[in-house]
Amino acid sequence: MISRRAAVAATALCLAAVFTFGQDSAAATSKEPPMKTVIAGKFTFNYRIDGANLVAKVSCKTNGWIAVGFNPKSAMQGANLILGSVIDGKAVVSDEFGDGMFTHAPDTVLGGTNNIIAGDCTQASGVTTLSFTIPLDSGDPKDVKLVPGAKVKLIFATGATNDIKKKHKDDATKTITL
Ligand code: HEM
Numbered sequence: 001m002i003s004r005r006a007a008v009a010a011t012a013l014c015l016a017a018v019f020t021f022g023q024d025s026a027a028a029t030s031k032e033p034p035m036k037t038v039i040a041g042k043f044t045f046n047y048r049i050d051g052a053n054l055v056a057k058v059s060c061k062t063n064g065w066i067a068v069g070f071n072p073k074s075a076m077q078g079a080n081l082i083l084g085s086v087i088d089g090k091a092v093v094s095d096e097f098g099d100g101m102f103t104h105a106p107d108t109v110l111g112g113t114n115n116i117i118a119g120d121c122t123q124a125s126g127v128t129t130l131s132f133t134i135p136l137d138s139g140d141p142k143d144v145k146l147v148p149g150a151k152v153k154l155i156f157a158t159g160a161t162n163d164i165k166k167k168h169k170d171d172a173t174k175t176i177t178l
């Protein structure tokens with residue numbers, strides 16, 4: 001015969017098991033899908049294709065702005081650039097275009113549109129992290145079309161400060177298959 005104390009303990013154990021299971025499944029469903037990782041110099045680039053969008057994150061050890069660019073023709077020219085910095089404690093994320101080999105400007109200044117769906121930039125412990133979601137094919141002539149399975153040249157840069165008008169102190173390039 002089971003004692004009253006044993007019955008209470010068994011019931012508590014069952015409830016704990018159900019509760020734990022509930023917690024695990026909630027955690028599993030709220031988990032972000034995995035991202036691919038690309039290392040280029042001091043930059044770490046993470047990305048995943050999410051339907052018609054690219055969800056991406058770029059970070060490196062720096063106290064300044066950070067940027068990633070897609071498919072330049074030469075240096076920065078023709079690249080779709082996403083720049084991140086933190087100004088007065090606020091994240092600034094800008095959709096830009098390489099309008100010259102060593103110059104860039106916001107798409108909106110060059111006759112295009114801002115196509116960033118979501119973006120954030122944080123700075124902590126000497127690391128700047130820029131996260132953003134952009135369409136694979138925005139249709140904006142000041143962006144570039146990204147095709148899953150095709151090669152993409154990535155360019156990266158970071159500045160010594162948060163002034164995105166100032167030239168980078170570090171840069172890197174890497175070609176990947178998206
Ligand atoms: C803020 C304005 C910028 C200026 C004035 C600038 C200027 C330059 C210059 C003069 C070079 C030639 C090499 C050197 O002198 O170091 C260069 C190279 C480079 N820049 Fe920029 N840059 C700027 C922003 C950016 C941004 C936003 C990115 C990337 C997202 C970038 C990525 C690169 C890369 C990857 C190289 C090397 C190119 C190669 O080796 O083919 N730059 N930049």
